[in-house]
Amino acid sequence: MIKIPNLSLALKTQIETNSALVEIAAETEILREGQYIKVIPLVIEGLVKVFTKHEDKELLLYYIQPSESCVMSFTASLKNEPSKVFAITEENSKILLLPVDKVSHWIEEFPDLNNLFFQQYNLRYSDLLETINQLLFDKLDKRLMDYLKEKVKVTKKNPLKISHRQIANELGTAREVISRVMKKLEQESKVKQFSNSVEIL
Amino acid sequence: MIKIPNLSLALKTQIETNSALVEIAAETEILREGQYIKVIPLVIEGLVKVFTKHEDKELLLYYIQPSESCVMSFTASLKNEPSKVFAITEENSKILLLPVDKVSHWIEEFPDLNNLFFQQYNLRYSDLLETINQLLFDKLDKRLMDYLKEKVKVTKKNPLKISHRQIANELGTAREVISRVMKKLEQESKVKQFSNSVEIL
């Protein structure tokens, strides 16, 4: 039985018998801007990254962690609108795919599912607002540190195996810039770099 | 009887008999960061501006227009969390104040209200994402033009009576910068300036 906090047994049974559980390899694109979809993902295991992108420049928006869903898919499928964001698996993941037509009924029938989606919306509202505040108020050194801390927390790995290029992509900037700021942070003893990996101190 | 699209008569009656309709003068602060609240506003008439702020620097996030509500208030009051944003009336406004304890019941009882809040969350998600995209991908001249067009649409006034200082505040920048960019836009015949007002061409 799938473990998702705060869902009733009746609902979990419904979900299990009506949804597909798929395993998706790391680094697989699962949603792109403009795409129409008919399925709502519920992450069981692994990690999904959601980001915005425009002509080679992109920005990490938030992660979808186990027990979480994707509100973009929720509205995109219920209202038949195209997605405004991209999503990609960052780790090998197990994801439940809930069929839209079922979900629209379940929402009325099961207050706990209704609740879950309200919680998800609220969470993403906070995530996006946080992103705005960082873009607007913080310099790159702070943004980089916050990014690294968040990444350590979410992947539960320290040191992180990650390239300067990927960091740059996720922060919407250039590799050289990360190189520069990273060096500064290392001199300030806030991080330590090995080959291809970064440890937060 | 209050006119709000897509709400059942039964619900509207409930709302009318259990909520206070208040008139709030323009430029009145109605919500600040860190504040706890026990009431959910539904704008009937007028216009409410929602923004983020940090040490004198602020940024317009979105407007709450008639028939719309405030999802920040929704979660802040239902989950007893402090607000993360500021809100201020931009015009004289009539606002229905729904008591939280009632709303939590109405949401289960009336699918149309449940629906309204999902729509509002979706709308704000889009608003915040749009804000992020503009901050990240657009230069100030484009951001300024978009801001002015939006303002004209939302206030239904062209020319707009507005100072460079206020524009600067809402875009998170400085007055001198707006002065500069405004001059450029005027030379490109995209706007026309009179004393204390701006017309979009």
Add this chain to the structure above:
DNA sequence: TGTAAGTGGTGACCAAGGTCACTGTTTTGG
């Protein structure tokens, strides 16, 4: 095992926008 691809480091330079200082004009309230 050698070569191509990916990665990181660095200096020089550029562009956008933020800051400062100061001026003149317009608006407003007593």
Add this chain to the structure above:
DNA sequence: CCAAAACAGTGACCTTGGTCACCACTTACA
């Protein structure tokens, strides 16, 4: 009607971060 406050214009300068051109090192895999 006049003084104070708010507003707008502008040149000089600074800071941040983006761009470019390289070079050197590591890693993967053919």
